[in-house]
Amino acid sequence: MDETSENLIEIHDLKYSRGPRPIFEGMNLTIKRGEITALMGPSGTGKTTLLRLITRQLIPQHGVIYVNGVDISTLNIRKLYEMRQQFGMLFQNGALLTDISVFENVAFPLREHTKLTNRLIRHVVLTKLHAVGLRGAADMMPAQLSGGMARRVALARAMVMDPEILIYDEPFVGLDPISMGVIVRLVRRMNDALGITSIIVSHDVAEVSTVADRSFLISEGSVAASGSPDELRTAKSELVRQFMHGMADGPVAFHFQAPGYEEQLLGRDSE
Amino acid sequence: MLRDIYNTLLEFVRTFGAFQLFFLKLVKHSPAILVTRFDLVVKQVYNAGALSLVIIMICGLFVGGVLGLQGYSNLARFNAEDSIGVFAAFGLTKELGPVITALLFAGRAGTSLASEIGLMKATDQLSAMEMMAVNPVRRVLVPRFLGGVIAMPLLAAVFSAVGLFGTHLVAVELLNVDVGAFWQQMQNTVDIEDINEGILKSVVFGITASHIAVWEGYNAIPTAEGVGRATTRTVVITAIAVLVFDFMITAAMI
Numbered sequence: 001m002d003e004t005s006e007n008l009i010e011i012h013d014l015k016y017s018r019g020p021r022p023i024f025e026g027m028n029l030t031i032k033r034g035e036i037t038a039l040m041g042p043s044g045t046g047k048t049t050l051l052r053l054i055t056r057q058l059i060p061q062h063g064v065i066y067v068n069g070v071d072i073s074t075l076n077i078r079k080l081y082e083m084r085q086q087f088g089m090l091f092q093n094g095a096l097l098t099d100i101s102v103f104e105n106v107a108f109p110l111r112e113h114t115k116l117t118n119r120l121i122r123h124v125v126l127t128k129l130h131a132v133g134l135r136g137a138a139d140m141m142p143a144q145l146s147g148g149m150a151r152r153v154a155l156a157r158a159m160v161m162d163p164e165i166l167i168y169d170e171p172f173v174g175l176d177p178i179s180m181g182v183i184v185r186l187v188r189r190m191n192d193a194l195g196i197t198s199i200i201v202s203h204d205v206a207e208v209s210t211v212a213d214r215s216f217l218i219s220e221g222s223v224a225a226s227g228s229p230d231e232l233r234t235a236k237s238e239l240v241r242q243f244m245h246g247m248a249d250g251p252v253a254f255h256f257q258a259p260g261y262e263e264q265l266l267g268r269d270s271e
Numbered sequence: 272m273l274r275d276i277y278n279t280l281l282e283f284v285r286t287f288g289a290f291q292l293f294f295l296k297l298v299k300h301s302p303a304i305l306v307t308r309f310d311l312v313v314k315q316v317y318n319a320g321a322l323s324l325v326i327i328m329i330c331g332l333f334v335g336g337v338l339g340l341q342g343y344s345n346l347a348r349f350n351a352e353d354s355i356g357v358f359a360a361f362g363l364t365k366e367l368g369p370v371i372t373a374l375l376f377a378g379r380a381g382t383s384l385a386s387e388i389g390l391m392k393a394t395d396q397l398s399a400m401e402m403m404a405v406n407p408v409r410r411v412l413v414p415r416f417l418g419g420v421i422a423m424p425l426l427a428a429v430f431s432a433v434g435l436f437g438t439h440l441v442a443v444e445l446l447n448v449d450v451g452a453f454w455q456q457m458q459n460t461v462d463i464e465d466i467n468e469g470i471l472k473s474v475v476f477g478i479t480a481s482h483i484a485v486w487e488g489y490n491a492i493p494t495a496e497g498v499g500r501a502t503t504r505t506v507v508i509t510a511i512a513v514l515v516f517d518f519m520i521t522a523a524m525i
Contacts (some may be wrong), residue, residue: 055402057402058402081404082404083405084401084402084403085404087402088402089399089402091398091399095394095395095396095398096399097391097396097399098394098396108403108405109403109404109405112404113404113409153400156507157403178497
């Protein structure tokens with residue numbers, strides 16, 4: 001695999017556990033260059049953990065992760081930071097730095113990594129803010145922004161260094177329909193206009209289906225199903241159907257593990 | 272039972288080791304940050320120092336006043352009330368200045384450092400920096416640590432100065448001690464070594480308090496409860512550490 005390969009990220013036989021609880025057990029996954037890939041799955045299946053593994057905020061106990069053909073576990077800190085400059089990441093709540101303004105938040109990576117003049121930084125930052133429609137909010141503080149606005153600012157910040165890969169961690173959670181529509185359109189537009197690769201972690205089936213080229217459904221430590229949104233929707237697997245159609249009970253049980261209901265109500269379980 | 276004690280002990284040693292390694296990490300990055308990002312350090316000196324000034328000055332004034340009252344009532348028994356300036360100057364510069372300033376510093380600046388860093392962690396701001404290829408230890412922790420280390424001796428000096436003024440107010444203005452004797456005896460008796468002991472203490476306490484606050488914030492469990500606990504621990508551990516170090520330094524200097 002080299003830099004021009006069609007696969008941007010390859011994960012082979014990934015195993016990771018937190019304490020005694022295994023999260024991934026032999027997962028294999030490939031993310032193609034230039035596509036929007038969605039990682040879906042019920043809450044608690046470790047989707048965010050997977051993102052942290054791909055960006056090496058966490059280190060797997062077993063298996064290899066290649067980004068652009070490089071095994072990321074072999075990188076030293078300097079190389080790792082170089083690699084991370086190819087990534088832009090949108091955190092679930094935006095993760096804006098709360099002690100500086102919107103403008104300075106977007107300018108932050110530029111000020112840390114480049115020696116651009118103030119005029120040039122201003123130019124780049126305003127361009128990016130304009131792209132997300134928030135040029136007017138440049139002087140506001142993060143605390144004054146609504147959830148949707150904060151996420152758009154974070155998106156502007158994530159792409160200010162012109163990354164190759166944009167990662168979205170639950171970009172649709174807690175947004176009103178208008179903000180949701182805005183974000184969905186932005187994700188698509190960024191991906192196509194800038195020729196980058198996008199990875200979305202989400203469990204909003206409807207929104208993801210409108211924007212993703214390919215989806216992976218993750219469950220119980222490995223990939224349960226993959227394909228285009230249409231393929232997943234018509235899949236036969238019980239689990240996929242439960243997830244895609246939002247059914248309360250199925251392979252993923254509605255009830256958390258518990259002793260028998262009658263037993264517990266009658267107090268026999270404590271005897 | 273024995274196993275529990277063993278495990279607790281092991282955990283303590285492990286945490287303590289990590290705490291010391293963390294200190295080395297802070298020190299390692301400090302020179303570079305002082306040279307290249309002095310603007311960040313200045314901002315933190317302002318946060319930890321300038322914003323603590325009012326509380327330090329108010330407390331200094333009253334502690335000095337109490338020294339004046341107590342000193343006068345005790346020294347008057349030996350007709351030595353003129354020596355009250357010496358008494359207050361020794362007390363403030365060598366002991367009360369550094370110690371009380373460190374305790375107030377832990378309460379005012381240490382808690383705000385720990386909770387700020389803890390909340391930055393809880394809201395993914397530190398992870399976001401990591402992802403932007405910015406090392407949060409260098410960008411966030413080291414400037415805050417240095418800010419505290421620089422601010423603390425300055426605050427202790429202000430505390431002692433305002434404290435002496437408080438003693439002057441009580442002794443000279445209220446209790447009619449002779450103003451000439453008050454300052455003259457102080458000048459004759461207090462040596463530069465005494466002042467140095469106070470400065471040494473405030474530097475050590477500054478390093479201790481800032482180190483603990485930054486460590487607790489950075490290692491806080493990223494929840495509301497975890498950040499709250501880190502804040503409390505900052506005050507408690509700093510208070511204990513400062514008093515222990517105070518004893519050790521005093522014993523070594525006598």
